[in-house]
Amino acid sequence: MFQSLQPLPPDPILGLSATFKADSNPEKVDLGIGVYKDEHGNTPIMKAVKLAEESLLKSQTTKSYVGPTGAIGYNETIARMVLGDTLLDSLGKRRLTIQTPGGCGGLRLAADFIAKANADTTIWVSNPTWANHKPLLGSAGLKFNQYPYYDYLTHSLDFEGMLACLKQVPEGDLVLLHGCCHNPSGADLNPEQWLQVRDAAIEKKFTVFIDLAYQGMGTGLEEDVYGVRLLAESLPELIVVSSCSKNFGLYRERTGAVTLICESAKSCATSSTLLAAAARANYSMPPDHGAAIVQLIMNTPDLREIWDDELNEVRNRINRLRSLFVQRLRAASIEQDFSFIENEKGMFSFLGVNENQIKVLIEKYSIYLVNSSRINIASINDSNIDYLISSLKEVLDS
Numbered sequence: 133m134f135q136s137l138q139p140l141p142p143d144p145i146l147g148l149s150a151t152f153k154a155d156s157n158p159e160k161v162d163l164g165i166g167v168y169k170d171e172h173g174n175t176p177i178m179k180a181v182k183l184a185e186e187s188l189l190k191s192q193t194t195k196s197y198v199g200p201t202g203a204i205g206y207n208e209t210i211a212r213m214v215l216g217d218t219l220l221d222s223l224g225k226r227r228l229t230i231q232t233p234g235g236c237g238g239l240r241l242a243a244d245f246i247a248k249a250n251a252d253t254t255i256w257v258s259n260p261t262w263a264n265h266k267p268l269l270g271s272a273g274l275k276f277n278q279y280p281y282y283d284y285l286t287h288s289l290d291f292e293g294m295l296a297c298l299k300q301v302p303e304g305d306l307v308l309l310h311g312c313c314h315n316p317s318g319a320d321l322n323p324e325q326w327l328q329v330r331d332a333a334i335e336k337k338f339t340v341f342i343d344l345a346y347q348g349m350g351t352g353l354e355e356d357v358y359g360v361r362l363l364a365e366s367l368p369e370l371i372v373v374s375s376c377s378k379n380f381g382l383y384r385e386r387t388g389a390v391t392l393i394c395e396s397a398k399s400c401a402t403s404s405t406l407l408a409a410a411a412r413a414n415y416s417m418p419p420d421h422g423a424a425i426v427q428l429i430m431n432t433p434d435l436r437e438i439w440d441d442e443l444n445e446v447r448n449r450i451n452r453l454r455s456l457f458v459q460r461l462r463a464a465s466i467e468q469d470f471s472f473i474e475n476e477k478g479m480f481s482f483l484g485v486n487e488n489q490i491k492v493l494i495e496k497y498s499i500y501l502v503n504s505s506r507i508n509i510a511s512i513n514d515s516n517i518d519y520l521i522s523s524l525k526e527v528l529d530s
């Protein structure tokens with residue numbers, strides 16, 4: 133039966149990564165990769181994570197299953213991190229959180245849950261959005277539509293277009309927002325814009341679904357969830373999918389969560405049975421290791437302090453690099469204005485170069501980026517910035 137299968141085209145980001153690895157140019161730079169890189173180009177294990185792992189190794193007494201909804205302590209920890217103490221207490225039984233295999237597992241589970249609630253609903257995603265949103269959410273059979281988000285000409289959020297579109301979203305549809313550090317654009321909503329989105333959701337009665345993959349990577353752990361908390365306190369229903377891949381560096385440990393806010397405690401209890409059934413049908417139980425690490429770090433003051441410092445350093449480094457990159461581009465007298473990169477948040481921004489220029493950057497200079505021109509700011513470091521700037525200058529001036 134497998135004879136009839138046709139191969140799929142390679143994933144553009146993974147394909148790029150493979151070509152980068154095979155490139156023998158010692159000056160090669162990978163701007164396409166989606167993980168954090170430190171000054172030395174590594175994706176390190178955080179110190180707090182290592183310490184938590186050592187402690188867990190000594191204290192864990194079983195490897196028995198954790199159950200479809202994961203560890204209660206981890207779920208409460210994530211809910212507290214995302215929503216904060218006050219809101220969490222006031223939501224009481226209108227809120228539930230379940231552990232998932234990473235943010236992707238959470239998105240997939242949420243999609244199954246949404247399909248059970250209303251198979252005919254449409255999910256409105258930002259134009260552009262993270263490339264994996266459609267495969268993950270679409271696999272549950274959900275339909276998509278797009279709202280304007282990023283204006284490639286002005287290199288900024290097209291909030292007017294976005295809001296006008298949201299005001300046309302039919303009742304019962306879902307609107308997917310990025311909680312912070314929009315991937316791929318780095319352009320985020322400001323507090324005033326979040327308020328207007330909240331008002332549109334109330335007026336038009338659409339359900340908001342937030343993908344929160346980068347809490348703490350933009351402005352701060354609390355600041356980055358301004359929008360999530362605003363919506364959580366004012367909307368009757370909300371779906372939040374969060375991930376610990378980036379902020380704890382736990383990528384391969386697959387550590388995430390789905391948090392639901394429901395209209396009533398009864399609806400929450402019903403929803404929890406559906407989420408648990410969806411988990412059971414997809415993967416049965418989530419993996420434990422990453423969740424146990426997060427739970428331990430967040431509830432052990434010494435570890436928490438170490439992690440806070442490390443996360444601050446990651447965020448500050450990205451923001452420093454944003455400024456440095458813009459400064460260096462300006463100092464090289466490159467005509468194109470890149471100042472927008474300094475105002476964007478998280479790991480990604482569109483460089484705003486065209487596909488021909490990208491082709492030359494890859495083929496002639498071994499500087500790798502995807503066709504959309506999304507770059508990972510954290511890939512820039514002291515060793516490659518001179519080469520990066522001089523290559524960009526040659527390509528952009530030619």
Ligand SMILES: Cc1ncc(COP(=O)(O)O)c(C=O)c1O
Binds near residue numbers: 233315343375383
């Ligand atoms: C926007 C967005 N959502 C969700 C995820 C999910 O990440 P993970 O499944 O590794 O937790 C990512 C990871 O790159 C992301 O960029």
